[in-house]
Amino acid sequence: MKLESIAISEFRQFSGRLVIGDLQPGLNLFTGPNEAGKSTIAEAVRTVFLERYKASHLKDLLPWGKASGQPAVEVSFNLDGVACTLAKQFVTRQRCDLRIGQQVFGEDEAEDRLAALLGFSRATRGAMKADQAGVPGLLWVQQGETHDVRDASGHAALYLRDALTQLSGGNSSAGEDVLIGAVQGELRQLLTARTQRATGPLAEAEQALAALAAERDTLDAQRRQFDENLTRLATQQEAFEDALRKRPWEAHEQKAVEAQARAAALAELERSVEGLAQTLHVSEVELAMSLQQEKNAAELEATLANDRQKLEQAKAAVLAAEAEHAQASAALTRCQQVNDAANRALELANAAVMAQELNNQIALYRAEIVRLETSIAAAEAAQAAVLDATRSAASLEIDVAQLQKLQALESRVSVLRARKEAAMTRIDYRLSGGVIVVDGATLTGEGVLRLDDAQTIELPGVGELRIVPGVSDLAALRAELSGAEVQQAELLRSLGVASLGDAQARHEQWKAQVAHLRSQQEILAVHAPEGIEPLRAALASALARRQTADERLAALPDVARAPAVDEARRAADNARQALESATRALTQTGEQRSNAVAASGSLAEQVQRKDAQLQDETFRARRAQWQAKIVEQRAHVAALTRQRDERNQALSAARTDDPAAEAKRYRVSADLARNEQQERQVRIAELRSQLETMGASGLGERLAAVRASLEQMERRRAELSLRAGALSLLDKVLVEERDSAVAQLRAPLTERLGHYLKRLFPQSALELGDDLSPIALQRDGRIDTLDALSFGTREQMGILARLAYADLLKASGRPTLLMLDDAAVHTDGMRRDALKRALLDAATRHQILLFTCHPELWDDLGVKQRSIDDLRAAA
Structure with a gap:
């Protein structure tokens, strides 16, 4: 198939008519910048061949800004030496005309003929979908889809397999896939595809079998429970009658009464020991209080002697502090006199510095006054010149x-x-x-x-x-x-x-x-950047400041004998520091004197108070009393301690066995024996009730019926499992036979892929899937899936694979036309050169329409570049 001309009218951005003629049988190169219309031309070719002319969704074909347009495309092509013409008009006044030699086809018949001729499935309604595009969807590459060859080849797999079958002489056909699909459909009614788990009737049989087995197990468990309950009833009845004869709880209760009597005697002994311990504790507390009082009196005597020594030391400290304070006061007076003299010298030195600064300011003011007077005179002259020039310019001005x-x-x-x-x-x-x-x-x-x-x-x-x-x-x-x-x-x-x-x-x-x-x-x-008046105001201000400086200078004292400022400041600082140090010393000695006087007075008061307390007659009488009481209390505490130890020994001997715990143990044992007898009686009643209920429910008959249903369902499940196994085996055999045939078909395709692949990747090969689409690249001893390759490499593989598919389709007699819209965009220079050689090789067998917005990258093909802008201008 060879396109000879393309005529596009009112189609998207082509509001007029564009005619592209003189298409070459090999490589045709169309160039233009983005939005020049390259993709629109490619889309027009796709639309006229693939889209239904009556499709309502094609309103987007209307020319931009022209809602009443009539999009139309007409192509002339040669098919095996027969001249053909196809014309379609969309949206309004829809029509479709196909002429093949002397045969004329119209409307749906024409579109059916195109689908059979080019190898695609005609859409029954709506837009053409990717899985319907077939061979054109594989060979006519839209912008940005060059890298996506797997889906496109998968959609064209049926046509590729038919072509390969013709070339290889094999017997593979679509009928095998239909048979495999039918077998797999039957198999999928019994087993799932991915996990091979039971489904449909087989799953229902397995579920019913599981339910019957569960019911059987339940009934078996109930039967075993019935037998066990009979045995348990006999055992419980025998134990109940034995306990009723022996009555063990009465013996336990008698032992509990005896142990309780021993516990009461032990409790009485414990209470007597506790009372004696409390009396001993009170006596010990009273003895401790008497001892503490005597200790306090002794400590008071020791403290009085110590305070009298401290009082003598404090009086000596008062005399020393008063002497230091008098010396500090005399030193402060001397420092104050030196500081006053230093401050007067510093004031005179500062006055000398002020006089120097005022003289400097007066000199600056005089210079500023002279400058301002000069500027005012120059500005007045310039202002007069501006007025004269303004008048002259006004008299000479012309329109x-x-x-x-x-x-x-x-x-x-x-x-x-x-x-x-x-x-x-x-x-x-x-x-x-x-x-x-x-x-x-x-x-x-x-x-x-x-x-x-x-x-x-x-x-x-x-x-x-x-x-x-x-x-x-x-x-x-x-x-x-x-x-x-x-x-x-x-x-x-x-x-x-x-x-x-x-x-x-x-x-x-x-x-x-x-x-x-x-x-x-x-x-x-x-x-005068701000005018003459600010200058005059500045002059008046400078005159006033000079006058003020003269008056301040006249008010200063005579500074002829003034010392240097730095020397006077150092002397004043030294005098001030000495005065501050003397002041601090006076303050410190005053505080020391006050503290010494206060400490001496406080100690004198303490000595007087403690001495009066020790010499008090009442205190001395009470002290003699508690000293005598201490002797009596010590003897009483010793006697009580002996009694407590004797009774503790007796208590320890009585506590060898715990009679209260034994009484409790025997009472609990009696309660347990009585409760156990009552529980036996209850269990016997329950077991009799259960046995009566289960015996009346027909347990044996129900178990026999369930076992019969279970055997029948096992036979049903076995039959379905056998059918699933047979279908699985048949599916495996058919798939293996089909894969063997497909492997035979792959040979011509693998040979053509290798023919192009060696240009970019020497010593490499493409692995093909069951649908004859490339799935992985073998090179350098490793296998990379297509998804693992870079975008540019996938783009290059997409171009080479399509050239190989085109060779096979042409060899089987199918029409081949290749359209590449902005292909090899992400390809480096070295690989682009290899792609160019592959395209030139393929162009000797196929017609190729190549669209690009980078003409400088394709100017070495030896093919005339056809500019879209030139084509539009010629139209």
């Missing part, structure tokens, strides 16, 4: 628009005069002694005569010559010239000048005055 208009009229008048001179009739005359008369004027000798109107020339003695200029519009030219000259005169009067030269000279003088004005304004801005 620029009218000047430009005058210049234009001057040029126009010159042109009109030149045209008039050129249009006038020129007569050169040379008279030898004779004369001629023109409008009553006699002319002799030689000269030039110009005529702008019909004139009569008298030739004395000969006759007359009537001269009529040959230019027909001379009168209009004279009128136009006259009007222009009138406008020129009016403008000259309006501007007040005699000529254009005078106006231009005046304009130049005005520009000179304006330039002078600007220079004077700049001078004024330099001397």
Whole structure:
């Protein structure tokens, strides 16, 4: 199949008609920038061949901004030497015409014929889907889809397999897939595809079998429980009657009474020990209190002796502190006198510095006053010059628009005069002694005569010559010239000048005055950027500040004998520091004296108070009493301690066995024996009730019926399992046979893939899936899936694989046309060169339409580049 021409009308961005003819049988290269229309041309070819002409979704084909358009595409192509034409019109007045040689097909018949011819499935409704595109979907690559070859080849797998079957002479057909599909459909009714788990009737049989087995197990458990309950009833009845004869709980209760009596005696002994311990504790507390009182009195005597020693030391400290305070007071007086003298010297030194600063300021003020007076004088002069220049410029100013208009009229008048001179009739005359008369004027000798109107020339003695200029519009030219000259005169009067030269000279003088004005304004801005009045105000301020500085200088004392400031400041700092140190020393000695006096007074009070307390008669009498009481209390505590130890020994002997715990143990044992007998009685009643209930429910008959149903369901499950196994085996055999046939079919495709692949990847091979689509690349001893490759490599593999598919389709007699829209965008220079060689090789067998927005990358193919912009311009 070879496209010969493409005609596109009112299709998306082509609002008019675009015709592309003279398509070559090999490689055709179309170039243009983004949005030039490359993809629109490729889409037009796809639409005319693949889309239904009556599809309602094709309104997006309407030209931009033209809702009433009629998108139409017409292609001429050659099919095995037969001339063919296909024309479709979409959206409005839909039509479809297909001519193959002398045969004409229309509408649905034409589209069915196209589908069979090109190898795709016609859409019954809506847009063409990817899985219906077949061979064109594989070979006609849209922009950005070059890398996606697996899905496209999968959608065309049926057509590729048919082509390979013809080439290999094999017997693979779509019927095998249909049979495999039918077997797998039956198998999927019994087993799931992925996990091979039971489903459908087999799953139902297994579920029913599981339910019957569970019911059987339940009934078996109930039967075993019935037998066990009979045995348990006999055992419980025998134990109940034995306990009723022996009555063990009564023996336990008698032992509990005896143990409780022993526990009461032990409790009485414990209470007596506790009472004796409490009496001993009270006696020990009273003895401790008496001992503490005696200890306190002894400590008071020791403290009094210590305080008297401290009092003597405190009195000596008071005398020393008073002496230090007197010395610090005398030192402070001397430092105060030195500090006053140093401060007076520092004030005189500061006055000398102030006088120097005031003299400096006065000098600066004088210089500033001189500068301001000079600036004011210069600014006043510049201001006067600005006023003069302004007046001069105003007197010379001329309207620029009218000047430009005058210049234009001057040029126009010159042109009109030149045209008039050129249009006038020129007569050169040379008279030898004779004369001629023109409008009553006699002319002799030689000269030039110009005529702008019909004139009569008298030739004395000969006759007359009537001269009529040959230019027909001379009168209009004279009128136009006259009007222009009138406008020129009016403008000259309006501007007040005699000529254009005078106006231009005046304009130049005005520009000179304006330039002078600007220079004077700049001078004024330099001397008085904010005006003259701020300068005058600054001058008045400088005069006032100089006067103030003079007055402050006069008020200062005589500084002729003033010391240096640094020396005076150091002396003042030293005197101040000495004064501060003396002040701190006086304060510290005063605090020490006060603290010593306070401490001495406090100690004297403590000694007096403690001595009075020890000498008090009442205190001495009470002390003698508690000293005598201490002897008696110690003897009483010793006696109580002996009694407590004796009773504790007796208590320890009685506690060898715990009678209270034994009483409790025997009571609990009696309760347990009685409760166990009651529980046996309850269990016996329950077992009898259960046995009566189970015996009346027909447990044996139900168990026999369930076992029979279980055997029947096991046979059903076995039959279905056998069918599933047979179907699985048949599916495996059919798939293996089909895969073997497909492997035989892969050989021609593998050979063509290797033919192109070696250009980019030497010593490599492509692995193919069951649908003949590439799934992995083998190279350098490793296998990479297509998804693991880079985007650019997948794009290159997509181009090479499509060239191989096209070779196989052509060899089997199917039409091949390759369209690549912006392919190899992500390819480096070295691999692009290899792709170019592959494309040129394929172009010897197929027609290829290559669209690109990078013409500079494809200018070495030896193929003429056809610019989309040029095609649109030619249309």
